[in-house]
Amino acid sequence: MKKKMWRTGLCGLTACSMLFTMPALAWAADEPQNTNIDNGLIAYYDFENVNEKKVPNVKDQSKYEGELKGSNVSIASDTIFGKSLKFTEGTEGTMEIPQIMNTSQNSYSISLWFKYDTNTNREGKNTVLLQQSGQGRTFLQFTKDNKYATYVNATNVYSDKTVDLSQWQHVMATYNKDTKKIAFYINGEKDSEKDAGNQVVNELTNLLIGRHKNAGNDPLSMRGLVDEIRVYDKVLTAEEAKAVYESKAGAMLFPQLQETLKEAKELDALGSLDTEAEEAKVLKEAIAEAEKLTAESQLSEISETIKELEEAMKNYRAAIGVVLTVSPTKEERSIEKSTIGINHRYAFNGYGSFDSTKMEMKEEFTDLYKEAGFGSIRYPGGTISNLFRWKESIGPKEERVNQIHGFYNNPGQGGIAPNFGLTEVADFAYRDDIQSEIVYVYGFGRGSAQDAADLVEYLNAPAGSNPGGGVAWADIRKENGHAEPYNVRYFEIGNENNQPGTDGTTSQQYWMIGTQDAEKAYVEGGVASFTKQYAVKKDDWNKAASVSDGTANQVRYMRYANPNPMTGKDGKTLVENFEAVQKGSVEVWVGTDGEGNNHKWEVVESLDNAGANDQKVTIDYRDGSIHFGDGTHGKIPAKGQQIYVTYKVKRDGFVAVSKAMKDMTAEINEINAKSGSAEKASCYVYSSWETKGFIDKMAAGNWNDYYDGLTIHPYCGDPGADQDKGAFYDSAMRLAENVGIQKVKNYVNMLPQGKVPVISEYGIFRSTSPLLRSQTHAVYIAKVLMEYVRLGSPYIQKHCLVDWYSSGADSLGPTQQAVIQAVPQTGANQGTGEGNFRFFSTPSAKVFELFSNSFAKGTKVVGTEFEHVETLANGTKAYSAIASKGDDGTLYVTVVNTDRENDKKLRVKVEGVDLTGKTVEVQTLAGESFVDENSLAEPDKVTIENSTVTAEGTDLELTAKAHSVMSITVKEKVDPPAPETYTVTAKANNNDMGTVTIDPVKDKYNAGEKVTATATAKEGYEFVNWTVDGQEVSTKTTYELTVEKNTELTANFKAKAPVEEKFTVTARVNDSKMGEAKIDPDKAEYVKGEKVKAIATAKEGYEFVNWTVDGEAVSTEATYEFTVDKNVELTANFKKTEKPVEKVTITVKANDSKMGTVKLDPAKESYENGEIVTAIATAKEGYKFVNWTVAGKVVSDKAEYKFKVDRAAELQANFVKVSEDPKPENPKDEDKAVQTGDNGVSPIIPLAGLMLAAGAAVVALRKKED
Incomplete structure (x- = not known):
């Protein structure tokens, strides 16, 4: 390993093996200068002699010794500089230099080399390089769009240029304390000098390398390598800054020359041009000159030669054209029409696209939708779907309940009429002339496992079945006009539920905010607790709308009560014994915000006994509602007062919801199988918690079977101001690669085998530039879309289908990103989506039209490869391509040229096929300029141009216009050569410990075919790994391999350690x-x-x-x-507890049986207290009835005496001869118990207490005393 040398004299050049890009060496044409790079140097760190985390200052070991802190910082060996500082994943790692900076007292120049780890998911955030401690600020960082920046004096200052983080970079920042200016030097060149601001910190601070003083994830800590840190106590000149860079850069340049020379020779060896062609001659001459140089050659000479080689290669390739080879036999993945789709929202009548009077989609909008040919439609939307209750969006429109916005507490936001409900979107999507598959986003913020299972039953169960028991939801679907199942396959559980913030305005965590760990709650569920949360109306959760209106019998609701599963034939009756919130946990308060401004009201069982001023309420635990009095029974909250509620609720998590949905699907398939139907329902469930933490928790809980992938919304961020439209375009394409595509790649690497990324929203976000309605966004969409297909997403849906034509945004984002624009006409209401709107398609919608007319018709993605990919000045690839193959062999090739200025000469080769004489169909979407956009006045300013081209040779030669998307359809069937085949087998190390399966099972497999091996441990054992020939190939139970040779896999198991259950x-x-x-x-x-x-x-x-x-x-x-x-x-x-029924005996007799007869009706042995009985007396001939008596007391003078039983009694009917002139004894008043009147049947008289009535009056008499 090369040891680094401390340079105390003149800078020099040495050779090394690291490659640098030419932009980093643009200054190198100048002759090297003899400049002293020691002048003003106070600290220098080369990391060669780090001892126990102490980093010596090579310049002066008596002070400024650095120290490594944190577990994620270490020293890496064998880097381009020898030993270097290395930062890995984490937030604590830093190198700290004590008491070295005071920007109020001194000027500084600080430089370093760094190589960023581009596998890091930056999530659109800045990354810290140099930070001061204490009151000090960020001295140097690089931004999300790869510019350098400082905040040293509390003002964000940015470099003009961006940097290529895929290569080693050198940066110097100089700060002048007198002028308060900051200058950036990028790879030896002065980028800019700007005002740093006036808020100077007068404090001697430490210098932190690679981390913000407040450790965390925003801004991000450094990831990768850092070396050659130099600190000067003066402002270096441009010449000195260049010399510092040159002291190491020259050593790296010669290997780059060698690599460039190698590339040039390979290009020349292809012989693609005639040897007499000018471009071929120039290339050979450049190669010859380059071969004369050595590692000792001058830096400027090496630099100039590299430039000449690259220019010669560029011209040679331009003469050849961009060469694209399509390989029909290399099948990469399957695709369906539904793979490419769009995100639509139910709210505001589908943003004006739905006619709530006719209850159907508007014709003009529908025509544009059909043109675009979306294969799938996401519903009911993104954030707007989180609190959507599907059961309240079906059935008669007038019976539906207004739904709640995902950001319900923004000013002016109220309930949303679900006119464009689940029935309406399904009827639209499954029309014969539409055929868009529904992707359903389940409202996890107000959902439950039971409710989600009911949804699957409603969507996918056959009518006449009732797999879930309770309400027959499939029959309700039939009553709503759709007898056949919808067969929805894809379900997302919530939308972006990992995003925190303020509930009601920015957060998408809803009830999860009420738990200690929102991520754990999303996965596992749990008890959410809320203290004095303002209660809401059922159909409007806005705080301003939820105050008391001063009327009687008001009802308010606990926001995150569980949904009642409902009962009854129509599914609209509350289940009686359901508890929406925990009993005993509810407290109700009335007043205004602020401690002491509200007062607790008593929760009681009933208001029947409450007084007019009693502060009492009742709780209906069936639905979490709070009921106030009418001013007679229970006080009415004063108008304008807020109602608050404290409560607890046990909520289902993702695992429970997914399990319920998958179990319901299994039940539906059992029903189908028993009925002899070949129909088979599918249920793919995807998480909206877009973090590695979710992936880890699912694995730790052994719940991987309950999710099929992770929804990812790889928005790229804002490309910046659009005054310079070219810069905006270039930034957008850079963000497409660095964020839009890279973010998905990062998650693909995190996900377990068999789990897929689901791209259900993407685009340029948050920018309100009109360029989002232009060809710029169309090129962006095409560029990222083809990569998302390659990365395995089962469906890919742009956000969003339609939004208002405007210059602004709402809480859900900029309106310009919608692919169809809704233009309000006179009287149109954007708050409700009612009224007349006109529509036009943006160039982005035309991208989908192009894909649906070509690529989406294929069923297999096949191989494509460019012979060379040019890198543009913005650091991005100039072009990209993807191809599909239909079942009939038709090839569909799509090419994107992101170069906004230059057309590309394109040569397409189809492997194994001579295209001579074949005619192909070509579609091109380009416009005159990348800023062109459509409008109502010019709806086709940017549109698809159709043409045909006949190949004049083996290859097809075309022109890919600047900033264009182009599709090529080759209809002739391609006969692929017979593929190579191999065997793949699997076994267990011990069959008693586990089993193995292979899918698909075949005798032979084609080269390149995907095979999945699955290991299942038996009870008491666990899986260890897969090995091939004793070498570990995977630690995941499900292992997917690409067949390349004969392979025997071994699944290794071991006994489990005992676990306390x-x-x-x-x-x-x-x-x-x-x-x-x-x-x-x-x-x-x-x-x-x-x-x-x-x-x-x-x-x-x-x-x-x-x-x-x-x-x-x-x-x-x-x-x-x-x-x-x-x-x-x-x-x-x-x-x-039932009380025993008391029975008594009632008998009747006549004073003389010769005179008449008596009976009871009904006639029974005994009677119950309270029973109504009629005593009937019938006089015989010559006699007449006088009265009824009980114990000698007259009780009635009516022959038919009706009474209510209250004790045992014997009644006597008294008769006399007709000839007699009866003079009955006149009893005392207190002995009378006579019924009189003309009604023919006596009123009811209780026997007990001898209650009497005269007509309508009843008189109580005392017993006669003996």
């Missing part, structure tokens, strides 16, 4: 009004074999029945003791 035990009641239940002891988890008691206590008027588990009785003892051996939820069942 733990389970959960919970108790609930069938009705909390009847009793209570608890577990003793009360713990979160119980060890297997532990004794536990479940204790049930009945309330007054009720009695305990039994304990049940999953509906099966397990005990009739109120205290039930059992041994824990699994997760258990016990239900204590109570019933109302």
Whole structure:
């Protein structure tokens, strides 16, 4: 290894093996200067003699000794400089130089070399290089778009140029304390000198290398290598800065010459041009001159020769043209029409695209949608979908409930009418002339496992079945007009739920904010707790709309109560025994914001006994609603007061939701199989928690089976101001590669085998530049789209389909990024999407039209390779390509030329095929300029140009226009050569420990074919790794290999270490009004074999029945003791105590049976208290009825006497002869109990107490005393 030398004299040049790009050496044409680079140097670090994290100052070892701190910083050997400082993943690592800087007292120049680790996911953030401690600030960093920057005097100052982070870079920043100016030198050249601001820090600070003083993830810490740190206490001149750079750069230049020479020779050897062609002659001459140089040659001479070689190669290649080879037999992945799609949103009548009067999509919009040919449509959107409840968006429009915006508390944001509901989007998407597959985003913010399973049943179960029990959702779908299942395959659980912030305005974590670990809650679920959270209206969660309106019987809701699963034939009746929030956890407060400004109201069972001023409320635990009084029974909250609620709610996490959906799908497939149907439902579930933490938690919980991939939204960030439109375009293409594509690659590397990235939103974000409506964005989309296809995303959906034509943005982002623009006409309402809108397609929509007419018609992605890829001045690839093959052999080749100024001569080769005489179809989307955009006035200013070209030779020669997207369709069938075949087998190291499978199972496999081997450990054992010939090839249970040779895989297992099993035990009641239940002891988890008691206590008027588990009785003892051996939820069942029914005997007799007959109706042996009975007396001939008496007291003078039983009694009917002139005894008033009147049937008279009535009046008389 080369040792670095401390240079105390004149700078010189030595050779080394590191390659540098030419832009880094643009100054090298000048002759080297003899400049002393020691002048003003106070510290120099070369990292050759670091001892126990102490870094000596080579200039002066008596002071400024550096120290390495943190676990992610170390010394790397064998770098281009010998030993170098190395930063790996983490936020704590730094090198600290003590007490070295005070920018108020001294000027400084600090330089370093660094090589950034480009595998790092930068997430559009800045990265710190040099930072001061204490009150000091960032002295040097590089930004998300690769410019250098400083904040030394509290003003962001940026370099003019960007840097290529894929190569070693040299940077120097000089600060002048007198002028307060900062200068940047990039690879020896002065970039700029600018005002640094006036907020100077007068403090002697430490200098931190590679980390912000406040360790964290924004800005990012350095990743990669750092070396040759120099600190000067003066402002270096441009000449001195150049000399510092030259002291190391020259050593690196000669190897670059060697590599460039090698490339030139290989190009010349191809013989693509006639030897007499001018470009061929110039290239040979340049090669000859380069071969004369050695490592001792002058830097300027080496630099100039490299330039000449590169110029000669550039001209040679231009004469040849861009050579693209398509390999039809190299199949990379399968694709479907649905692979390329769009993100649409239900809100505001689909942003004006839906006619809520006709309840159908508008014709003008539909025509544009059909032109674009989207293969899939994401619904109900992104952030807007997080609180969407699908059950409230189906059925008659007038019965639907306004939905809640994902950022519901922004000013003016109210409830959203779900006119464009689930039925409407499905009816549109599955039209014969549309055929877009639905990708459904489940509203995790207000969802549950049961609700998600119901959704799958509604979408995918056959009508007449009811796989989930309860509501027959498939039948409701049929009633809504769609008898056949929709067969939705793809489900995202939430949208960007990993994004924190303020609930209601910026956060997408909703109920997860109420837990201690939002990421853990998203994965596993848990109890969310909220304290004095303002309560909301059911259909409007905006805080301003949620205050009391002063009316009677107001109802407010707890935002994150669980959704009631509903019952009834129409699914609109609340399930009675459902608990939307935890009972006993609810407190209600009324007042205004601020401690002491609101007061607690009492939660009671009923308001029936509440007074007019009683501050009492009731809670309906079925749906988490809060009910106030009417001013007679319970006080009305004063108008304008806020209602607050404290509560706890147990929420389902991703795992529970996904399991419920997949279980429901399995049930649907069982039903289909039993009915003899070949229909098979699929359910692919993707997480919206876009972090490595989610991936790790799923693996740690052994839950990988419950997710199929991770949704990634690789927005590139803002390309910057668009005054310089060319710079905006160049920045956008750079961001496409460095962020838009690289971010997905990073996640692909993180994901386990078999899991895929899902690109359900992407684009340039957040910029409001009109260039987003131009050809610039169209080229960006095409460039990233083809890479997303290669990276394996099952569907790729641009955000978004339609938005308002404007110059601004809303809380969901800039309106300019929509591929179809909605232009409001007179009377149109952008707040609701009602009214008349006109529509036009942007060039971005034309990109989708081009893809749908070509590439998307293929079923297999096939190989493409450029002979050489030119790098543009902005550091990006000049062109890219992708190709697909249809089942009939038709080839569809798509090429993007991102060079905004130059057309490219293109030569297309099809491997194994002579194209001579073949005619191909060509589609080109370019426009006159990269800034061109469409409008209502000019809807086709940028449109697809169609043409045909006939190949005049073996290859096809075309011109790829600047800033263009081009597709080439070769319809002739290609007969591929027979592929090479190999064997692939798999075995276990011990069949008692585990099993192995291979998919697909074949005798022979084609070269390049993908084979998946899966290892499954048996109980008591665990998987270790896969090996081939004793060498480990994977530690994942599912291993995908590309067939290249005969292969025998061995799955290795080992015995598991014993694990203490733990389970959960919970108790609930069938009705909390009847009793209570608890577990003793009360713990979160119980060890297997532990004794536990479940204790049930009945309330007054009720009695305990039994304990049940999953509906099966397990005990009739109120205290039930059992041994824990699994997760258990016990239900204590109570019933109302029934009082015994009291029965008495009633008899009737006549005073003389000769005179008449008597009977009771009904005639029974005994009667219940309260029963109505009629005594009937019938006089015989010659006699007449007088009255009824009980114990000698007259109770009625009616022959038919109706009364209510309240005791045992004997009634006597008294008759007399007709000839007699009866003179009945006149009893005392207190002995009378006579009924009179003309109604024919006596009123009811209670016997007990001898209650009497005269007509409508009842008089109570005392008993006659003996």
